[in-house]
Amino acid sequence: MSSAEAQTKGAKEPVIRLRNISKEFPGVLAVDEVNLDILPGEVHVVAGENGAGKSTLMKLLSQVERPSGGGIEISGEEVAFHGPRYAQSLGVAMVYQEFALAPDLSVAENLYMGREPGRFGFVSRGAERVEAGTLLGRVGLPIDPDLPTGRLTVAEQQRLEIAKALAIDAKVVIMDEPTATLAEKEIQDLFGVIQDLTANDIAILYISYRLDEIFRIADRVTVMRDGRVVDTLPVSDLDEDELVHLMVGREVKNLYPKPETVIGDVLLRARDIARAGVLENCSFEVRSGEILGFAGLVGAGRTELARAVFGADPVDSGTIELEGQDLRIRNPKDAIEAGIGYLTEDRNGQGLALQLGIDQNITLANLPGRFGFINLGAERRTAARLRDELKIRTPSVRRSVQVLSGGNQQKVVVAKSLETKARVLFFDEPARGIDVGAKAEMFGLIGDLAKEGRGIVLISSYLPELLNMCDRILVMREGGVAGVVSREDFSEERVISLATGTKEAA
Amino acid sequence: MTATTEEQSRSTIRERLSGVVSQLAAAGALIVVFVFLSVASPVFLSADNLFNIGVQTSYTAVIAIGMTLVIITAGIDLSVGSVAALSGVVGVVLMTKAGIPVVPAILGGVFVGGICGLVNGLLVSVAGLNPFIATLGMLSVARGLVYIPTNARAVFGAPDSFRLLGQGVIGSIPIPIIVVAVVATIGYVVLSRTKLGRYAYAMGSNREAARLSGIPIKRYLTAVYVISGALAGFGGMIASSQVDSGQPNFGMGLELDAIAAAVIGGASLFGGQGTVVGTLIGAFLIALIRNGSVLLDVNIYYQQVIIGVVIWVAVLWDQYRRRRLTAAD
Numbered sequence: 001m002s003s004a005e006a007q008t009k010g011a012k013e014p015v016i017r018l019r020n021i022s023k024e025f026p027g028v029l030a031v032d033e034v035n036l037d038i039l040p041g042e043v044h045v046v047a048g049e050n051g052a053g054k055s056t057l058m059k060l061l062s063q064v065e066r067p068s069g070g071g072i073e074i075s076g077e078e079v080a081f082h083g084p085r086y087a088q089s090l091g092v093a094m095v096y097q098e099f100a101l102a103p104d105l106s107v108a109e110n111l112y113m114g115r116e117p118g119r120f121g122f123v124s125r126g127a128e129r130v131e132a133g134t135l136l137g138r139v140g141l142p143i144d145p146d147l148p149t150g151r152l153t154v155a156e157q158q159r160l161e162i163a164k165a166l167a168i169d170a171k172v173v174i175m176d177e178p179t180a181t182l183a184e185k186e187i188q189d190l191f192g193v194i195q196d197l198t199a200n201d202i203a204i205l206y207i208s209y210r211l212d213e214i215f216r217i218a219d220r221v222t223v224m225r226d227g228r229v230v231d232t233l234p235v236s237d238l239d240e241d242e243l244v245h246l247m248v249g250r251e252v253k254n255l256y257p258k259p260e261t262v263i264g265d266v267l268l269r270a271r272d273i274a275r276a277g278v279l280e281n282c283s284f285e286v287r288s289g290e291i292l293g294f295a296g297l298v299g300a301g302r303t304e305l306a307r308a309v310f311g312a313d314p315v316d317s318g319t320i321e322l323e324g325q326d327l328r329i330r331n332p333k334d335a336i337e338a339g340i341g342y343l344t345e346d347r348n349g350q351g352l353a354l355q356l357g358i359d360q361n362i363t364l365a366n367l368p369g370r371f372g373f374i375n376l377g378a379e380r381r382t383a384a385r386l387r388d389e390l391k392i393r394t395p396s397v398r399r400s401v402q403v404l405s406g407g408n409q410q411k412v413v414v415a416k417s418l419e420t421k422a423r424v425l426f427f428d429e430p431a432r433g434i435d436v437g438a439k440a441e442m443f444g445l446i447g448d449l450a451k452e453g454r455g456i457v458l459i460s461s462y463l464p465e466l467l468n469m470c471d472r473i474l475v476m477r478e479g480g481v482a483g484v485v486s487r488e489d490f491s492e493e494r495v496i497s498l499a500t501g502t503k504e505a506a
Numbered sequence: 507m508t509a510t511t512e513e514q515s516r517s518t519i520r521e522r523l524s525g526v527v528s529q530l531a532a533a534g535a536l537i538v539v540f541v542f543l544s545v546a547s548p549v550f551l552s553a554d555n556l557f558n559i560g561v562q563t564s565y566t567a568v569i570a571i572g573m574t575l576v577i578i579t580a581g582i583d584l585s586v587g588s589v590a591a592l593s594g595v596v597g598v599v600l601m602t603k604a605g606i607p608v609v610p611a612i613l614g615g616v617f618v619g620g621i622c623g624l625v626n627g628l629l630v631s632v633a634g635l636n637p638f639i640a641t642l643g644m645l646s647v648a649r650g651l652v653y654i655p656t657n658a659r660a661v662f663g664a665p666d667s668f669r670l671l672g673q674g675v676i677g678s679i680p681i682p683i684i685v686v687a688v689v690a691t692i693g694y695v696v697l698s699r700t701k702l703g704r705y706a707y708a709m710g711s712n713r714e715a716a717r718l719s720g721i722p723i724k725r726y727l728t729a730v731y732v733i734s735g736a737l738a739g740f741g742g743m744i745a746s747s748q749v750d751s752g753q754p755n756f757g758m759g760l761e762l763d764a765i766a767a768a769v770i771g772g773a774s775l776f777g778g779q780g781t782v783v784g785t786l787i788g789a790f791l792i793a794l795i796r797n798g799s800v801l802l803d804v805n806i807y808y809q810q811v812i813i814g815v816v817i818w819v820a821v822l823w824d825q826y827r828r829r830r831l832t833a834a835d
Contacts, residue, residue: 312718333720342718350718353711355778364708365719372700416719 013076015040015171015203016061016092021070023056030056032227033070038172041201043194045214045235048224048247049435054207057224058174061205062094063087074171093165094174101157103150108132110149111164135163139193154298155186162193173197174205179213180432183297183461185500191217210462211240223247248437255440256468259447263471264288265323267455268340268424270309273318278304280480282318286424286455291446293466294459296476296499302459303345305476306426310342311335322423336365341422343413345429345459347406351413354402358394359383361401362415386415390445407438414445424455431465443469463492475499531823532770532787535816539794547801555797557680561672561748563793564682565590565741567786569760570767571693572737574785575730577768578697580710580777581637583734585626585644586764587757590742592652593619595661597743598752602663612671612743619739620732622648627731631724645761652754661752672747682744686786689737693782706730710777766813767792770820791816 014037023031031053038044046054059065061072066081073079074090084094101110108128132145141159143152152160158178165173179187194204194217208214214221215235222232223246230246244255269285282305286292294302307313309320311329320327322338329335335342344350352361359379368378383397390411394404401412410430417425427446431439446469450456460466466473467490475482475498482498543550550556569586576583597615600606606614622644629640674681697703705726708716717723741760746752769775770791771784792813799809 310718331720331722332718333722336720344718350712350714353708353715353778355711356707360704360707364704364716364721367701367704369701372702374699374701374704376699420720 012039012041014038014073015075017073017076018057018061019071019073021057021060021067021072023053023060023065024068029227031060031067034224034227034229036222036229036232038203038205039220040171040203041198042219043198043204043206043217045206045208045218045221046224047208047214047221047243048230049437052224052247052435053227054224055176056227058094058176058205058207061087061172062092062174064094088168088170091169091171092174093168093170093172094176095158095161095165095178096176101149101160103148105149106146107136107143107149107152107160108145110160111135111145111167113164131167132163135166136160138166138196139163140189154181155189158182158190159193162197166197170202172203172205174207176207177433178206179208179210181298181461183300183499184463184496185297187213211243212464214243215240225249244436247435255436255443256465257440257444257447258468259451261289261291261447261450261471262453263290264453267323268309269321270305271319271321273305273308273315273320275304275308275313275315278313278479279308279315280478282476282479282481284474284481284484286457288423288453288455289450290472291450291456291458291470293470293473294457294476295463295466295473295495296482298461300476300499301479302476303428304479306342306428306457306459309335310340310426312342336420336422339421339423340426341417341420341424342426343410343417343428343430345432347409347413347433352401352409355400357398358387358392358401358404358412359397361412362386362397362419365416366420382419383415386418390415390418391441405434405438407434407442410434410438410442411445414442418449422454424457425449426457426459428459429461430458431460431462463495466495467492477501531820532772532784532791535820536787536791536794539791539798543794543798543801547798550798550801553678555801557683559790559793559797560683560686561680562797563789564672564686565744565748566760566763566767566793567686567789568689568744569738569741570764570785570789571689571782572734573761573764574768574771574773574780574782575693575697575703575706576637576734577765577773577775578706578710578777578780579727579730580713580775581630581727581730582641582765582775583623583626583731583738584638584641584761585622585648586734586738586741587760588645588648588652589619589622589735589738590745590760591754591756592622592648592742593739594742594746594756595652595656595752595754597739598661598664598668598746601665601668602661608665608668612668612740615743615746616736616739619742620736623732623735623738624728626735627728630731631727656752656754658754660754662750664746664750664752668747669750670747672744672749682748685744689740690782690786697782702726702729707778710779712778763789763792766817770817772820772824774824788820 016038018034018036020033020035021031022033034057046057048054056065060067063081063084063086071078079090111132112128129145136143136145139159139162141156141163149157162173178190182190198204206217218235220232220234221238223230225247265288266285267288271283272281273279274281279301296302304313308315311331311334320329327338329338348354353364362383363379367374368382369375380397387394387397392408392411394408401409430442430446434442446456446458458466458469471487473485473495475485475495477499485494569590573583573586593615596618597611600611600614601608626641626644629635630637670681672682676684705716705721708721709723709727713723742757745756767788768780768785770788773780773785795812796809799806
């Protein structure tokens with residue numbers, strides 16, 4: 001605190017000052033008397049585990065939620081609460097993790113949504129297009145403003161969201177885990193844009209728990225835990241261990257516990273998997289006890305390859321063998337019955353039936369019972385056993401999964417796949433959206449599964465995860481396999497150069 | 507081990523209670539209206555009147571149970587009124603023109619309903635039509651199919667024994683009420699203990715998650731529409747039995763009553779939510795309001811206003827409750 005205050009008293013007046021701000025939900029004090037200063041032109045990272053109150057704090061700032069106590073000052077003036085539109089008019093812009101864009105409208109239309117230039121309810125399309133071009137240039141997105149937004153890549157849509165922030169003359173841009181869906185190259189581009197913004201005295205409030213990233217981008221870090229600010233420090237006063245310690249409130253020994261496994265025979269062999277425009281003759285094999293990584297930029301086809309093997313998407317050609325037997329996989333049902341599991345990267349969108357109970361989600365892929373009837377007793381016992389095995393923290397397995405934390409939800413997804421007795425498991429971004437403690441636990445679990453002799457495929461955009469956990473890494477580029485790197489040859493540069501197709505890492 | 511069992515039985519009770527609470531808006535309204543009518547009208551609380559309400563609601567309740575199943579999958583079945591009319595007429599024609607005995611003829615009517623449901627189901631699950639569109643088409647097709655041969659004129663002359671289904675009694679209890687009880691019990695078991703029921707909730711809650719879990723979506727989704735169609739057909743037979751004829755004009759707007767009953771009873775049009783008990787409460791609440799308006803001699807148009815307001819209040823309450831459940835960060 002003291003060092004942060006010292007800095008605040010220095011050159012610049014804070015653009016935003018949170019004063020003893022609190023937010024209480026029924027039964028939960030999500031934000032507890034938080035004080036925070038944000039200086040113009042700084043990148044201020046708010047770090048903390050899930051449930052620490054980061055997201056709620058951002059919602060208070062962007063006036064999505066009404067504070068239960070305390071206040072907000074912008075440029076030295078106390079501001080009233082009138083909702084998100086008002087916050088925007090004061091220069092507070094939010095770039096959400098899930099983009100708030102209408103895919104059927106054009107880039108320009110999205111850029112000016114709610115603030116269309118023109119009069120009397122008519123939209124001046126010409127003005128819209130010209131201004132859009134300028135703004136898109138500032139965020140390094142030289143595209144046609146008439147393009148339908150749905151055709152943009154994830155990274156481009158994010159850039160468009162940032163352009164929206166510039167369009168309202170934002171003083172502060174809040175970014176909620178902006179790199180969660182980006183690959184390394186795109187992250188570098190994003191950081192470039194952030195530097196341009198801060199050079200123009202725009203402050204960036206940045207939520208993240210990717211440690212490496214915090215050290216690359218932050219000027220100051222505020223760590224939150226249980227709704228309170230633990231400390232605000234210049235990043236130069238911190239190292240990785242200290243930051244984790246502050247976030248978790250205890251020591252976390254090893255984030256990526258690489259298991260000692262015995263690597264056995266080939267379990268799964270995929271040959272020449274192809275799908276027009278998406279996958280080009282991809283072949284790979286996974287052995288029993290082995291953890292194979294899938295690396296590559298976003299859009300390189302990692303998820304697509306996993307989904308193709310799992311039967312979730314159609315393929316044009318290719319063969320799949322499990323333990324030497326040819327498989328014919330037309331849909332996920334065939335794959336599950338053969339012993340292949342796929343844990344989706346999009347937990348809420350594709351992994352869980354949120355309104356159903358924990359027990360009901362766990363057994364969804366393999367309901368106990370006969371003649372169409374469910375054996376409810378067996379279901380509850382199965383769920384209780386897996387809850388204990390995977391340490392899913394819940395008072396009852398009958399609770400609906402939507403009230404669980406991200407880490408516990410992820411365990412439910414894992415439990416569901418285990419219940420199908422899968423021999424080969426694809427984990428697609430298993431650590432996304434879960435906090436540091438839960439992450440270590442998840443990777444510990446993946447290691448245990450490999451030890452049991454299962455074959456694991458680990459898909460991740462975060463290289464340290466792959467470099468630490470995997471025995472081999474398969475690198476994909478533009479829908480094809482660019483190369484396979486063995487553990488003894490592991491290096492970040494090697495993987496990145498394969499992924500980008502350059503000799504040297506960019 | 508004992509700790510686990512204990513903890514589970516406790517949570518079961520707690521969650522059952524919260525299940526009841528979720529229906530409190532509709533259940534509470536049902537009790538309030540019931541008590542109010544008992545005091546306001548001397549006739550209301552007679553066995554005759556209460557049975558009468560049950561009989562009048564019977565076919566709506568049967569059809570609403572099928573509708574609940576469809577709504578749980580995040581679908582809708584707009585065709586139930588037309589399908590009920592088609593089935594009712596076909597059933598009566600089978601008895602009169604074709605000389606088929608009553609029971610097989612009733613099953614024939616149900617079968618026709620099931621076929622309509624099958625077409626709906628295939629249009630939704632295989633052809634990928636939006637359920638609203640698929641069943642809107644069937645609403646028109648089935649109504650047309652019943653008008654063509656009958657020229658929109660009623661079909662009379664069913665054997666006397668056909669009246670038992672809609673008008674008969676066992677002991678002193680009307681048969682249609684018993685029929686509703688049986689259909690509701692089966693519906694309850696299907697929703698809570700069978701794969702079909704579980705998959706209906708799963709598909710309605712998250713279609714993609716259900717697919718990736720290996721659930722054969724097309725098959726189960728089609729089955730859901732077949733069941734809704736068959737129950738619509740059965741409802742049509744009950745109604746035909748009550749008026750002793752096949753009425754081509756029967757059931758216009760009936761789909762809205764069925765949807766209203768399900769929605770008042772806690773079913774969500776976004777899928778994943780809904781129960782048989784809730785739907786029954788919804789159906790009887792609507793019936794009580796109608797009956798009360800007649801008994802108290804309220805202008806008949808007011809009851810429509812009241813029912814509309816009840817739909818708003820019940821669903822608003824439901825949304826408010828759910829938001830509170832998930833509000834915590």
